Each structure stands twice: as C-alpha cells, then as structure tokens.
Amino acid sequence: MAKKRKFSRRLPKIRGRRSHQSKKAGSAPGTLHHVGEKRVEEVSITIHDYSEDHIESIEITEIEECRPYLENPSKTWISVKGLHDIEKLQSIWAYFNLHPLVQEDILNTSQRPKVEEYEDNIFFVLRMMHYTKEEPVILESEQISIVLGQNYVLSFQESDMPHFSPVLERLKVVGTRLRRFGPDYLTYAIIDNIVDYYFGVLNELGDRLEETEEILIDDPGQDTLHHIHGLRREAIFFRKSVWPLRDVINSVIRDDTKFVDESIKVYLRDVYDHMVQIIDNVDNYRDMILGMHDMYMSQVSNKMNEVMKVLTIIATIFIPITFIAGVYGMNFDPQASPYNMPELSWYWGYPAAWASMIIVAIIMVIYFKRKDWL
Amino acid sequence: MAKKRKFSRRLPKIRGRRSHQSKKAGSAPGTLHHVGEKRVEEVSITIHDYSEDHIESIEITEIEECRPYLENPSKTWISVKGLHDIEKLQSIWAYFNLHPLVQEDILNTSQRPKVEEYEDNIFFVLRMMHYTKEEPVILESEQISIVLGQNYVLSFQESDMPHFSPVLERLKVVGTRLRRFGPDYLTYAIIDNIVDYYFGVLNELGDRLEETEEILIDDPGQDTLHHIHGLRREAIFFRKSVWPLRDVINSVIRDDTKFVDESIKVYLRDVYDHMVQIIDNVDNYRDMILGMHDMYMSQVSNKMNEVMKVLTIIATIFIPITFIAGVYGMNFDPQASPYNMPELSWYWGYPAAWASMIIVAIIMVIYFKRKDWL
Amino acid sequence: MAKKRKFSRRLPKIRGRRSHQSKKAGSAPGTLHHVGEKRVEEVSITIHDYSEDHIESIEITEIEECRPYLENPSKTWISVKGLHDIEKLQSIWAYFNLHPLVQEDILNTSQRPKVEEYEDNIFFVLRMMHYTKEEPVILESEQISIVLGQNYVLSFQESDMPHFSPVLERLKVVGTRLRRFGPDYLTYAIIDNIVDYYFGVLNELGDRLEETEEILIDDPGQDTLHHIHGLRREAIFFRKSVWPLRDVINSVIRDDTKFVDESIKVYLRDVYDHMVQIIDNVDNYRDMILGMHDMYMSQVSNKMNEVMKVLTIIATIFIPITFIAGVYGMNFDPQASPYNMPELSWYWGYPAAWASMIIVAIIMVIYFKRKDWL
Amino acid sequence: MAKKRKFSRRLPKIRGRRSHQSKKAGSAPGTLHHVGEKRVEEVSITIHDYSEDHIESIEITEIEECRPYLENPSKTWISVKGLHDIEKLQSIWAYFNLHPLVQEDILNTSQRPKVEEYEDNIFFVLRMMHYTKEEPVILESEQISIVLGQNYVLSFQESDMPHFSPVLERLKVVGTRLRRFGPDYLTYAIIDNIVDYYFGVLNELGDRLEETEEILIDDPGQDTLHHIHGLRREAIFFRKSVWPLRDVINSVIRDDTKFVDESIKVYLRDVYDHMVQIIDNVDNYRDMILGMHDMYMSQVSNKMNEVMKVLTIIATIFIPITFIAGVYGMNFDPQASPYNMPELSWYWGYPAAWASMIIVAIIMVIYFKRKDWL
Amino acid sequence: MAKKRKFSRRLPKIRGRRSHQSKKAGSAPGTLHHVGEKRVEEVSITIHDYSEDHIESIEITEIEECRPYLENPSKTWISVKGLHDIEKLQSIWAYFNLHPLVQEDILNTSQRPKVEEYEDNIFFVLRMMHYTKEEPVILESEQISIVLGQNYVLSFQESDMPHFSPVLERLKVVGTRLRRFGPDYLTYAIIDNIVDYYFGVLNELGDRLEETEEILIDDPGQDTLHHIHGLRREAIFFRKSVWPLRDVINSVIRDDTKFVDESIKVYLRDVYDHMVQIIDNVDNYRDMILGMHDMYMSQVSNKMNEVMKVLTIIATIFIPITFIAGVYGMNFDPQASPYNMPELSWYWGYPAAWASMIIVAIIMVIYFKRKDWL
Numbered sequence A, B, C, D, E: 001m002a003k004k005r006k007f008s009r010r011l012p013k014i015r016g017r018r019s020h021q022s023k024k025a026g027s028a029p030g031t032l033h034h035v036g037e038k039r040v041e042e043v044s045i046t047i048h049d050y051s052e053d054h055i056e057s058i059e060i061t062e063i064e065e066c067r068p069y070l071e072n073p074s075k076t077w078i079s080v081k082g083l084h085d086i087e088k089l090q091s092i093w094a095y096f097n098l099h100p101l102v103q104e105d106i107l108n109t110s111q112r113p114k115v116e117e118y119e120d121n122i123f124f125v126l127r128m129m130h131y132t133k134e135e136p137v138i139l140e141s142e143q144i145s146i147v148l149g150q151n152y153v154l155s156f157q158e159s160d161m162p163h164f165s166p167v168l169e170r171l172k173v174v175g176t177r178l179r180r181f182g183p184d185y186l187t188y189a190i191i192d193n194i195v196d197y198y199f200g201v202l203n204e205l206g207d208r209l210e211e212t213e214e215i216l217i218d219d220p221g222q223d224t225l226h227h228i229h230g231l232r233r234e235a236i237f238f239r240k241s242v243w244p245l246r247d248v249i250n251s252v253i254r255d256d257t258k259f260v261d262e263s264i265k266v267y268l269r270d271v272y273d274h275m276v277q278i279i280d281n282v283d284n285y286r287d288m289i290l291g292m293h294d295m296y297m298s299q300v301s302n303k304m305n306e307v308m309k310v311l312t313i314i315a316t317i318f319i320p321i322t323f324i325a326g327v328y329g330m331n332f333d334p335q336a337s338p339y340n341m342p343e344l345s346w347y348w349g350y351p352a353a354w355a356s357m358i359i360v361a362i363i364m365v366i367y368f369k370r371k372d373w374l
C-alpha cells in the first residue's frame, strides 16, 4: 500500500515539452525575442581559456573583455547562461558575427537537435534532458546551443545549472585529451556529456518501468494506470527529443567540415553508437509500456470476472432456496380446501423443506465445482 | 461539470476536409470550374509593387492594369482573393501565360501541397490551416497557390482573409530583407507565414490535448470520448495536410531552379527545420491520443468494476440473511408435528435468528476485506 | 431508426475481390483460358479512327477489318469488350503479335496494375473501380488492359459498360488535345478517366464514413459494427487495388520509352499527383475507421456501465430494506418468550420499521449521489 | 450448428513451421546431418533427359549412371526425393562438386528461400506450400533445393510427393517452350509451379476467411475465436515463408549470371509479378483477420450487454414490487396499536397493494422504453 | 492443473537486460571501470596456438608470456575470461596497443553488437544469449568482445562459461578448415557458434509459445497472462539484442578489410542468412504473442459472458416467481373486506399459485432457449 502511495494522482509535468514557436506568428525571421520560460535571474558569461599547459576561468560582464583570449593562440570556451537579456546576447552575437537565423534558433528554445555549417563557424542545437532531483520528480528539457569556431566554443544554455561540470573538471587536469586537442574535441566532450545524461534518464525510466511492472503483477490499482500512462507520455517525449541527435552526429561524421578534425571522428562514432543504443532502448521501453497497458486491461477484466463469480455463486445458490422458503410463507387457507398447502401440516413438512433447500444448494455447488468456478 | 460542458456532443466540422475532385469525372484536364465552396463575394486583385526604396499598393479591376508594374524593374506581388469568377481568373492566367494544368490546380482547392517548375515560372500549391476564432471553433483549411516568376509573385487564395498581413506589414518597412531581396524571398516569407499558422494549430491541438488529459484523470465521461475522437480526427487531418510541404521545401532546396536564388536557400532550410519539428510534434500528438483512448477504455472498465463491487457486496451480504428471514417466515404448523419449526417457540429463538444473520453478514464482510474489495 | 435500416445485415459483396489465378496451377505460362466471371454476352470490337480533322467509329466482327485504319496515318483506338471468346481474342492477339505473357495477363483479370514494355508496344494493366448504381450498392472492380503501339491503342475490358464515354465524347470534339496529340495522350486520357472514378469511390467511402460517424455518436447499434467492418474491408480492398497505379505512372514518367512522348509527361505528372492524393486519403480513411472501431467499443462499454448502474442502484436500495421486511415477516412465537419479536407488539413498531427502511434507502441514495451515479 | 462443428477445438498443426537448426549448435559448417522429419522411405533419383526432339525418364540407383546423360548435349533434370540417406546424397554432391555450405543448406530444411551463385552452378532454396487434402487440413511446408548448372537441373525435395508433375506433363509434349529452351527455363517452370501452389494456399485462406466472416456476422462462438486465431497464425506463417522468394527472383532478374539467359528474364518478371500479388493479398488478409478479431470482441461485448439488460430489466421491475409484497407480509400486531399495519384491514387494502405494485412495474417499463432497452 | 504450476507468479529476470552505462556520467571516454556485474572470481587468460599441424593450449598469468606464440608464424587465440580486474586487462590492452575507446567498449558490457576497424586490428562486439539450464530458467545475455589482428584473435567474455568449447573441439581436430584457415575463419567460427546459441533461444521461445498457446485454448488463467507478458518481454529483449549482428556481418562482407580474406566471405554470407532467418522468426513470434494476448482477452470476455448468463438465467427465472410467493405471503385481513386476498380461501388457490409460478418459469426457459442461452 505504501508503495502505491508514491504515484501521485496528477500526471507529472514535463518541463519544456510544448512548442512555443507560435508566439512569433508572421514575424520576420531573425526578429529576436526569447521563446521559452525565464529560468535564471541574470545572463552570465564565463570564459575558460586553455591550452596544453595552462587554464584560466573568469566571469566577464562585457563581451569585449573576451577579445584578448580569442586573439591569443590558446583555445577559448565562452559559456553563456540565461537567454532573457536580448541586448546582452545581441552584443555577443554581433561580436561573433552570427547569422540572424542562428540568433533566432538560440532564443527559440523548442528546436529539434540539428547542425548547420556557416562560413565562420558550425552551429549545433542540442537538448539536455534529466529528471529533477527534488520531489515531485519531473523530466526537464533544456536547449543547449553551441557555436564552434576555429579556436573557440561558444555555448548557450537556458538555466544556470552546472550541466557541464564533469567536462570542466577534466579540463582542469593537465595532460588530458581535452587539453591537448582543439575546441572540436571540447564540443565532442559536451555532446558526450549530454548523452551521458540521456543514459541517466533511460535508467530512471527503466527503474520506474520495472517497479510498475512489479506492482502490475502484485496488486494493480487505478494509480498504476496513471503511472503507465505517465511512463508512456515520458517515453514518447524522450524519444522525440533525443533521436534527431543521432542524425546530427552522423552528418558531422559523414560530411567534411573544416571545424571538426578527422582525428575527432572516431570519438564521434563512439557517441553515435551510444545514441543508437539509447534509441534502441527507448523503443524497447515503448513496446514494453504498450505490453503493460494490455496487461493492465487484462487484469481489470480478470478482477471483474472474479467479482461477478462471487455474486453469481451466492445469488444462484440462495435465490432458488429463498424461493422455496417464500412458497411456504404463503398464507393459503388450509381450511378452505384439502389442496391448500397440506405440506404445512405434514409430520415431516419442515424437515422436508430444509432437505429440499439443502439439495438444491448442493446441486448448485456441484455445478460450480464442475465449471471450475469454486 | 461546467468544464465538461464545453465539449459539444457533435463532432466539430473540419472545413475543406473532403476531396471534391470527383465532380469533374471524365472531363478534360484543363477544363475549368472552381471545385470547392465559394468563400468570398467578389474576386479582388491587389498589386503591391515594391523595390528597396518604394512601395505602392493598389487594387485593380482589369489585369491589364498591372502591365506597367510588371514592366518596371521593381518587384511586384499580385494578390488574387476569391476563385469563383472563372472569366476574371482566365484573363489573369492568359496574361501570365499559365499552363492549363496550373489553371486547373488553382481552381481545384483540395490539392496536396506541391511544387512544379515550368518554363516561365515555378508554381507552388500551399495549404493554410487555422482554427476559426468564433465559436464553435473549427479547423479551417484553405488552398494558397503561388506563381513565382522572374520579377513577380502571383498569389491566389479562396477567401478574402488577411492571412498574409504580417508579411505585408514588414514589406512596408524600409530596409527589411523583404524589400531588399527578390520575389523569391517574398515567396519564402509567405511560406514561413503559413508555417507559423501551423504552429498555432499545433498549440491549439496541444492545449486541448492537455485539457482532455486532465479531464481524463479527474472525471472522464461520454463527452471525453467524443473529444478524444475529435482530437484524433483533427490530428490525422492536420498531419495529412501539412506533411507534403516538407518535401516541397526540400525539393526546392535540393533542385536548382533559376527562380530561387542560392542566397535564399538558407532561409528555406530554416522553414524546412520548422516543418520537421511540426511533423514530429503531430506524430507525437497522435501517439498520445492513442494513449488517451487506451486510458479512457481502462477507466471505463475500472468504473464498471467499482459498480459491480458495490452490487456484489450488498447482494452477497443480504441475500443469505434474507434467506434466513425467509425460512422463519414459513408457515409450517407446529401443532402438526414436533419437527415443524420448533425454533419458533424456543425461548431464545428470535435472538438466535438475529445472531445467525449477523454472523453470516460479518463473515461476508471479513471475506470482502480479505479480497481487498472493501 | 429508419436511418439504421439502410445498413443490411449481410456484408456487401465486393465483385472482383478474390484472386482466381490458382485455377491454372501448374499450367504453362501462356496457356489461355479466361480467369474471372463472364460479364458480357458477346465479345465486341469497336474502332475509333481519328486525326485532327476527322473521326470515324465503327463496330467490326473480324479483326482483319481494322487493317485499313491501322495502315492509314490517322490514329486508331480498337476497343474490345468482353473476354470469354478466346478464339476471337486470339485472332486479335495474333494480328497485333502480342507476347504470350501479355495474352495471359489480359485474360487473368485479377492482376495488379502494372506496365511492361515490349518491342512493338507498351502494355498497361489498369483497374477500374466504382460503386454500382443500383441497390445493393457494391464496390465493383474490373481489369482494363491497354496495349499502346506507335499509332494505335488497343484496349480490353471485361464488361461492356461505357466506362470511357467521357473520353469518347471529348474525342468527338474538333481541336481538343485528344484529337491533336497521339495515341499516348489517348492512353493518358483513359488512365485519367480511371483515376476520376477512383475519386468517385473515395467520395462514396467518405460519405458513408461520415454518415457512420454520426450514427456512432447518436445511437450506435449492432448494425453500426457491421457497417464499420464493411467500410474497413472496402477501404483495405480499394487501397490494395489502386496504389500500384502510382508506381506504374511514375515508372512511365521516369523511364524513357519511344511510345510515350516527352510532351505527354507533364500530364502524367498531373495524374500522378492525383494518385498520391487518393492514397493519402484512403490511408486517412483507414485510420479514421480504426478510430471509429475503438470508439464503438468504448460506446458499448459505456452502455454496459449504464445498465449495470441501474441494476446496482435498484438492487442495493431494495435488497437491504426487503431484508428488514423479511425479518418482521418471521413467525417467532411472542408467547413462547419475551425476546421473541417483541417489536411486533410495540405501539410504534410498524412506523419504526418503515422509518428504518426509509433511512436505509436514503443513505443508499446519498451514497450513490456522492459516487456521482445518480 | 452443423456449420460450427467443422472447426476443431485444437489449433491445426502447421508442418515444417519450427526451425530445427539448433540441433547442430556449435558444429562445423558443412557437418552433414538431415535437419527435419523423415518424410519418405527411400531416397529416389529420377533422370529426365530431354532435348527438342526426345525425352527419356529413368530411375537410377547410383549417381554414376547419370554420366552419359550429362555428357550428351541434351538437357538433364536429376530429381532427388528424400533427404535422410546422407551417404547417397554425398555421392551425388561429390559427383556435382557442390560447396559444403550448399550441402548443408539442402539438408537443413528450414531455410528461407534464397539464391546463391557459385562457380559451377547457381543454387536456389525454394519453399513448397500447400494444404493437405485429407482431414484435418493442415498447411504443409517443404523445402525444395535446386542446383542449376550449364546443362542440368538438380532438384532435391523432402517428400516423394509429385509436386512437379504439371511441369513433367508439359515436358513430355513436343514443341513446348520447356523442350525448346534450356535448363534455366525448366528452373523457371519449377518456380512458377511453386508459385501456383501459393495461389492455391491463398485461395484456401481466402475461402476460410470469408466463411469465418460470415459465421462472425451470423452466430459467433468460442470456436470462431479459435478459428480466427488459427487463420492469423497461418497467414503469419505463410507470409514469412513466401515473401523472401520475391527478392530471390528479383535478384536473378537484376544480376547478370551466365546460368540464366536474358530471354528467360521476361518469364521471371512474370512470376515476380505473381509474387508481388501474393504478398499484397496476404497482407490484405492479415489486415482483415485483425479486423475480424476486433469485430469478434465487439460482438462478445454486445452479447454481454444484451444479457445484462435482460437481468437488469427483470430484476429492477420485480425487486421493488417484491419489497412491497414483503412489507405486507410483516407480522406487526394490529391489536397492539392503531399504527400497526392498519392497511391490512382496509376495505381496499389488497387491491391497493396490487395497484401500487402494478404502477411501480409500469413506471419501470416506461423508463426502460425511454432508455431504448426494450 | 499441474501444467499451470510451472509458470511462476513472478516475471522471470533477464540477466544483462539493463543498460548500466549511466554510472560513468560525464567521465572521460576511455576512463576505465567495469560496467556490469562481476561474474567470475578471477580473470583467466588462455592461449590456443595452432597451425595446420600442431595445437597447444596453455593458461598464462602474465600477458608477456604470450609473446613467443604471437611472434611465431602459427595462429594464436588469446581467450580472456572475466572483466573485473582492470589492471590485468590494462596490461593486455597495452600489449596489444588497443585504442582507448575499444578498451572502454570491452568493459562496458551493455553495448550493441558492432564492428569497427582500426589500424592494427578489427574489433567486434558480440552478444551471447542463452537460457540457463537450472530452474528458474532465465534468459542470460553476455557481451563477447573480439579483437582480430593479422595473426591472432583476442577474445573477452564476462563469465567463465565454456561457450566456445564446440569451436575448441573442432580446433583440436587435424585437417579441419579451422586449422587450415587463418584467424579470420576462427572469428567466423566464434560468430557462427554464437548464432547457433540464438537458434537455441529461438527454439526455447518457440516451445514455450506453443505450450502457452495450448494452455490458452484449454484452460487459460491469470498465470497464462503473466506467461504471455513474460514471453513478450523476452521476445522484445531478444530481438533488440540480436538484430544489430545482421548489419555487423553484412558490413564485414561488403567493406574490404585486410583482416578478413575474400575466401572467408562465403561463410559469413551463410551466417548472415542465419541471422535473417532468426530475425524473421522472432518477428513472427512477436506477432503470434500479440495474437495470443488478443485471444486471452477474448477468452476472459467469453468467460464473463458465461458467468453472467448463469446469473441472469437463475435470477430471471426465480425473481418473478419469488414475487408471486411474496404476494400470497401478505397478511391482508380477509375478514375486513371481500377484496382482501380471497384467493387464499379458494378451493384451488394453492395449486393455482404453483401453476402460475411454473408457467412463468417455463416461459422464461423458452425465452432463453430462443436466445440460445441454454
């Protein structure tokens, strides 16, 4: 019982699920307004400038401050968190000379994952997905936009959550590939990090699926149905959100671009394998959820059968013998005629009535035994 | 309850859903009659002649009046609203030398979106879709035909609704890309505008889907079923109507045509991304609607189970004890035999009858508790 | 009620649905016997000889009579109706030097639509489909075989129905494309004519689908189920019969053949568009029919729920109070003991019994109100 | 009733359905043991040596006896029936120098249809399928292996059934294509013969499907369910068994092989068309079987509804009036109080009781009429 | 009954089903930790050095010990069992100079089957699957990693089970292809061995499927539902696990690699055929399991119908006649009025009551007979 409590009656929200694109109906491509909810107080810009033998991380307020870092030969990661301050973002975009459509894509946070090459850079739209840690656990989705230039990575995220701290940790270690290789390897590491989060979502989905499956076998209730439906919704949403990334990675591997070195592609092939594995698994889950729904329906029908059997057994045993009792409760006047209920005055009348009632009941019980209902 | 009221018992109409093509069975290709309902009183022709530094909008009655605008170097948008006046349309087609099959396609307003290149122009069939603003809200579908020539855009629409006023507004602003670029960019802007409407439909579908999902959890009724069925119908219709546009845009991007400049293709790629996103979402919705239907069925079965349990509990408790009462309502004559209902004259007879009835009832209640039915 | 009458209890027959190919198991390819039902009394041969400035239609009995028409420079349409007189057909085939496999295909009238090029001609298998006009309306399917040579069209049909009279009507008009262009355009016109019939079937299916959908909302019965099942069957059959034609047309457009002029291909592309639209629509219909079936099932379950609620409410109100009445119908002897049914002699005994029964009933009604069952 | 008898309670066996491959787990490829059931007493070898002007059929015991026939210029068909005598088979394989994998494929009789070219020959795995003629009718599946060399056809079959007697009959007729053309045409004729058997299976499936559909409309029972399930199983099995043949034929048509002459390919295209038609039809059947299952479920629900309505109507009419009768069966003592059941002594008491009971019953009947339940 | 016992109430576990990849979220590619459960006590290394005329098998503890075997011209199979001792594995990897991503893939034992070519070797991820032999039978899945170099095969497996003993047995026999051919043939033999295990799983699945189908026809219960669900789960898991192997084999056949000789490809094509057959069969099984679920649901509904019919028949026969008995159990005072229950004093009163009750019962029985419910 305590187990069943943990499923709330409400379907869990999925943050970032709906497409907000329609708000700009008819507006010019490149007209800039942030589409999505505001998730952070202030837009922050952090610079991580690194080469094989040094690393420096500073927070800046004006984009101009990053000029020295971009002009020196070391590699630079400019990480922007928050998307609601259009003016600040525009100063960044102007500085990096981003195409108006790229600008629009960064703001419009319900994009599908995609990659597009421009003259000065290659632009990735990615999607971070994870379950929140606090109750109620909800599936959160956030757009990550990456601009990869010759010697820099410019990343944008909606919230200020430290999604990429594992990458940053490794960046701080001397001698890692992250330090030795170029910004294309950093971009790979970010994508790989996102895909690791997908495995986390997959595991959570898998855990809940197995848990629900067990409840389904033991003691399914109305809550189980809501839970199955919620799982189905989340699996559908997760699949839709992540599968385009497979093609994104594949097209980077296949097409030649000056921004991604050949030597990096073996790593991209590895993350491509992961994506295929994730999609395989989530398809798997969807099939299993369908199976669980079918099973739930069968369980409900089985339960109904049981209820009906109890009613039918009790009713069909007692209705006939109640009739017999009813007959001898009639008040026909024995004095008016010898045919009027002579049984009532028989010596063995009452025992005979009981006997006939017991016989009827036994016949019924035998019949039910034969039918395998008892 | 008030909430449920908002779903009408009738399924909402979908305007433009059915194919009217059959009315011309066996007639020659190019035989001209408008296929579709008349949606506007009079066929109107409006000219928007524009270049980087001027714009002029006039309404004309004879197509000959547009000759000066077409011959000057500025770009010209000839917008025709209404399709029922064949003669007037024929004068326009003759003027622009349109192929008979193009003429037929313009009139036959149940076409799938498509693109076809001819010698003098490239011809698009597009489909505007939106929910009406007045009650009852219905999904309206209208064919938009575009003929793109070297220096003009010729557009046809069934109704006189100002679908493209956002484009027109931007056209009036000096310095926009719309003013600087050629008629191919205008065509792009019109397609982009239509796709923005699709996002509107998607959002409305999404809102209704979420609303229905909530009712489904709280208190589903017969109306909910009609609503789910209506959603399913509209999602099917919407998907069918919009997905060919993806391939249309893709074929323009992929194939070389002199009517669309290379520089425009980056914008077409953007609207292509939107189309992929829309199709992803509507597929998503269809899966969720199927899930909602499955859930509805489960809910109905659950409710039935509950009803049956109440009946079974009441009936199986009272039927046996009513039988006991019936037994002691029999009229066997105690005087005729010592075996005839001696219980009736026992000192504790009546209390014993009550006791047996109460014990039977308690056994039943314990049994139901054990079964977890109470 | 009157409405429901129109659906017959029997599933409607579909003529031409079954594959009769097996009758010739093991026989040589090219062994000739007509496979299909005999649909016309006598095999007739009609010649339409036409050029831009003349047209002549005559019925002939011997195929030799068509020699002058084939040898003159005008175009010739030889229309054969009926397939049961093998000898007559063989004389035609010998005259036109048809390949044995073509002969077999003409006779075996359950072919899929296909096209095959031979040295002297190009051979089309097409499928006419239409609903009969008399009651009971059945979906009729007939194979049309077309042999297109350099200056002639040779057509075969199973029945003598005037399927192509619209084409013939236009052929009689001077100056039409049909008269100006070659036999390839005539072949196109015949295919277009067949596709127009498909739109007719589609409309009929659509009308019945909408009608059934309305009945489904208003007052579904057992007949509705049969009707949905019939629709499903006909949609499946229609789709299977027509979709190969799309590929047939496409392969003619794509492949170069000397029998079809380049200038004709724009028209074939038009009929190709129609085929895509038809297939889109019938897929649509199939999805909607599945939705209707799901809805029917839900309606049936809802109805059952309603029936069960009525039973449960009546039974659970009256069973307990009938028990109370039963108790005071017991005959325990008040004289035997002060505990034996003293209530019977109470001053307010009978009113108290009524009161308790009414209270029980009211409690039940309140309970049902709470459950929202009343 | 008699009609329903013909469906047995047991699901019909499908011979050759299961994959027996696992018995050789881990053994070397080319290790030879017959996998499948022994279907014939003794392995027989028959030689049909033929050219345009002669044919000779003899049964041999040693493969060496076929040397003169293979060395003369006439074409030779060596037909081997039975696969359990490995030694005899090995002598044949050695004689024809077959690849170990071919040997293994011939013995392992649960292969998918396939074609493979070797240096000396081209190897076909085919699958004969037919319903047995005796009761109970079961779907029988048998592997046919064909080795086609430059001037011979070597065929293997599991049983000694005369599957190819129609081919043999035609081979005996002077002047047929079979006699004029090479062993490639004989191979084609064998394949065509197998495909003719498929049409037979298709027709049998179709007949049973229509029969079941009719029973489904008239009077479905538990047997009907078993029959639908059996049909589904057989359609699944049949489809899986035959569809690879389409690709086999296509790859022979498409790829150039010295063993199949160009002139034969027009015939292979014909049998390819048949295969497409068969697959189309069986897909069709599967969809219809799913529809029949859905319909069966709806019928069962409808029947339940009817049963419940009868119970509800009878119970809700009689339970309230039985209560009234119960009330006046109570034994409250009228002497103890004026309030104790004064009705019993009213002049119109009994008629009034009847009247109230009849009124209640009539109200119920009206209510049910309104609900359309009567 | 005994038969049904064998299905346990719990769903059987599937070992190796879940993806453990998430444990390394954000860690560097190539960071090494074993992902999966520890299945063996100690990591063992066995060397099988063989050429056409000798074979030598020794167990070593340090990888350095294999140097002489690798440097001599004979072929060498180094088989590593157990993956939990990272240090030992690293010494092996260092010795063979394996790419960090290969190292990671070996440890991460929930990979999909794949093949990847590196400069020095070609790397295969394979998946062994089999049912355990002890009760409860569970489907076990284990990752097999193969590194194929110019003159060696390096294999890794999680457990120390003798999966490849059949290969080893054949390796010990002089003159086999295994001895004559290179390490590429050994790799093929290992893959073929794994595929043989798949046939074993397929057969087990098929046996259980047929068994369940029989129970389904005879006497389905709640256990049957669990069993169907378990089958569905296992079929889904099995399919997902094995189908990538088909593409792996195909890509080795298609792509040229120096590590696999052309002469080996005919054998790979054979195992490719097996994989296609396995996938065909498991798809088949999935369809049949869906069919079994549909059938189960229908059976449950049929049973419910039967239960309801019994209740309805008994209740509708006895409720009306119990009412009649109730009427004549009323206590209206015959002395108070001539209209008060005069029937009670009629001469034929009691027999008439019985007669009316019997007539009502007979009418009901006739009604049920007509409805075909009896």
Ligand SMILES: [Mg+2]
Pocket (backbone or CB within 6 Å): A287, A290
């Ligand atoms: Mg599925």
Ligand SMILES: [Mg+2]
Pocket (backbone or CB within 6 Å): A287, A290
């Ligand atoms: Mg599915």
Ligand SMILES: [Mg+2]
Pocket (backbone or CB within 6 Å): A290
């Ligand atoms: Mg599905």
Ligand SMILES: [Mg+2]
Pocket (backbone or CB within 6 Å): A290, A291
């Ligand atoms: Mg499914």
Ligand SMILES: [Mg+2]
Pocket (backbone or CB within 6 Å): A290, B290, B294
């Ligand atoms: Mg479903």
Ligand SMILES: [Mg+2]
Pocket (backbone or CB within 6 Å): A290
């Ligand atoms: Mg399903």
Ligand SMILES: [Mg+2]
Pocket (backbone or CB within 6 Å): none
């Ligand atoms: Mg489904």
Ligand SMILES: [Mg+2]
Pocket (backbone or CB within 6 Å): none
């Ligand atoms: Mg279903």
Ligand SMILES: [Mg+2]
Pocket (backbone or CB within 6 Å): B287, B290
């Ligand atoms: Mg789906």
Ligand SMILES: [Mg+2]
Pocket (backbone or CB within 6 Å): B290
């Ligand atoms: Mg679906």
Ligand SMILES: [Mg+2]
Pocket (backbone or CB within 6 Å): B290, B291
């Ligand atoms: Mg579904």
Ligand SMILES: [Mg+2]
Pocket (backbone or CB within 6 Å): B290
């Ligand atoms: Mg589905």
Ligand SMILES: [Mg+2]
Pocket (backbone or CB within 6 Å): B290, C290
């Ligand atoms: Mg479905």
Ligand SMILES: [Mg+2]
Pocket (backbone or CB within 6 Å): B294
């Ligand atoms: Mg479903």
Ligand SMILES: [Mg+2]
Pocket (backbone or CB within 6 Å): C287, C290
């Ligand atoms: Mg569907």
Ligand SMILES: [Mg+2]
Pocket (backbone or CB within 6 Å): C290
């Ligand atoms: Mg479907």
